[in-house]
Amino acid sequence: MRLTQGTFSFLPDLTDEQIEAQVRYCLKNDWAVNLEHTDDPHPRNTYWDMWGTPMFDLKDPAGIMYELAECRKVFGDRYIRMTAFDASHGWESVRLSFIVNRPAEEPGFALERTETAGRQQVYTTRSYAARQPEGKRYG
Amino acid sequence: MSDPKTIDLKATFEESGIKEVLDQLDRELVGLAPVKRRIREIAALLLVDKLRVEHGLGSETPTLHMSFTGNPGTGKTTVGMKMADILYRLGYIRSNHMVTVTRDDLVGQYIGHTAPKTKEALKKAMGGVLFIDEAYYLYRPENERDYGQEAIEILLQVMENRRDDLVVILAGYADRMNRFFASNPGFRSRIAHHVDFPDYTPDELRSIAELMLKEQNYRFSPEAAQAFKAYVEARMGQPHFANARSVRNALDRARLRQATRLFETTDRTLTVEDLQTIEAPEILASRVFSGGIEAERVEPSK
Structure with missing residues (x-):
């Protein structure tokens, strides 16, 4: 099951040229572009691991594309997303976030139904990938 | 020959x-004739290169890294x-x-920082x-565990592999740069253009001073202009002389003295x-005329 989240979730995966164009747009707006990665695809997993330090003060997408290539070399079998952080007063939060890398195989999620008191149903979404320990989930 | 396209x-x-x-370079920079000529040559070369690429006569990105040497x-x-x-x-x-x-x-301060x-x-x-700036400090031969070497290696790699993304200019004193290149042959071969910056002549330094003053809406009185001429000549013979930067510092101090004088004008x-005029005493009060620069505070060398 193809995982979708973030700004371009309804589009097919962006090509590197398209990613670069997005980065250029972010830098034009003075947002700091950062990379995050994870191998836990659960939608409630909001805190991904950061790749390196936040990249403030960059003028050109080349530096970020370089880091993306480096990150893919190490975590090519995980999800990588790009986030653009707006530091201006009043925002101080992420303005744009989209997936730039995904594992080759995404096994998807199981829906578990648990019956509790009064025949009430409790639902749990569990990722098949997350049954393995961290670092061994994909490939 | 067969291509009639002009x-x-x-x-x-x-x-x-x-x-x-x-x-703009000609207008704003006094003197530096050899540098300007060199820049023109480089610009011409790059322009022709660009045309050649457009007409399918070459495709390699030329090496653009440069070294600027001078005092x-x-x-x-x-x-x-x-x-x-x-x-x-x-x-x-x-x-x-x-x-x-x-x-x-x-260069970092500990392992893994650089x-x-x-x-x-x-x-x-x-x-x-x-x-x-002052690129030769990256290489410290006296300390073999210096992290500068690590920075040099990364730099060389990027200068070679990412020529499309980045142009590196190394700058510093001519003699130290030469020694730096001699001990790091990788740099020399990756740098296409060496530009040497000559020292300014006293006349050029005076025009620079006048230009700087004009920018800040100040001017010399005729006597002050004379005094400044003497100042430049005396200052050039003294240690820690830093061309245009010394001129700027001298003018800053002259402005300070001018302000003091204006405060004391009560008659x-x-x-x-x-408010605009700098008078001769403000120049002549400099320690350059009495005992030399050694008596003066050492200028921060940038």
Whole structure:
């Protein structure tokens, strides 16, 4: 099951040229572009691991594309997303976030139904990938 | 011979807008004739290269890394910024920003600190120009465990592999740069253009002073101009002389003394004229005339 989240979730995966164009747009707006990665695809997993330090003060997408290539070399079998952080007063939060890398195989999620008191149903979404320990989930 | 297509070099030159930059260079920078000539040559070469690529006669990105050698205060940083402008207008870099770094910005203090630091500086400069001031400090042969070597290796790698993304300009004193290149042959072979910045003549330094004053809406009285001439000649013979930077510092101190004098003027009301004019005593009070620079506070060498 193809995982979708973030700004371009309804589009097919962006090509590197398209990613670069997005980065250029972010830098034009003075947002700091950062990379995050994870191998836990659960939608409630909001805190991904950061790749390196936040990249403030960059003028050109080349530096970020370089880091993306480096990150893919190490975590090519995980999800990588790009986030653009707006530091201006009043925002101080992420303005744009989209997936730039995904594992080759995404096994998807199981829906578990648990019956509790009064025949009430409790639902749990569990990722098949997350049954393995961290670092061994994909490939 | 078979290709009858003509190439309008003049039109391309006009279009690129580098004429503007070169004219600006001529206007704003006093003297430096050999540097200006060299910059023109480089600009011409790059323009022709660009045309050749357009007509399918070559495809390699030329090596654009440069080294600027010369004494302090001879305009290396200023020319570096103009160079960024020229390269940008010719389309060799994507923006005309220049990031100036020194050893401190590239070399870390402990193991594993250098590579991220150097990479961060490189990332900031990507798409533009990385200007490494006093580049020879990166290499410290007396300490074999110095982290400078690590920074040099990363730099060399990026200079070679990412020529499309980044132009590196190394700057510093001529003799130390030569020694640096001699012990790091990798750098010499990766640098296409060596530009040497000559020292200014006393006349040029005076025009620089007048230009600086004009920018700040000050001027010399005729006597002050005479005094400044003597000042420049005396100052040039003394240690720690830093060309245009010394002139700037001298003017700053003259302005300080002028302000003090104006405060002490109580016998008449001041005019706008007074606020603008620097008089001879303000120049002559300099310690350059009495005992020399050694008596003076050591100027911060940048």
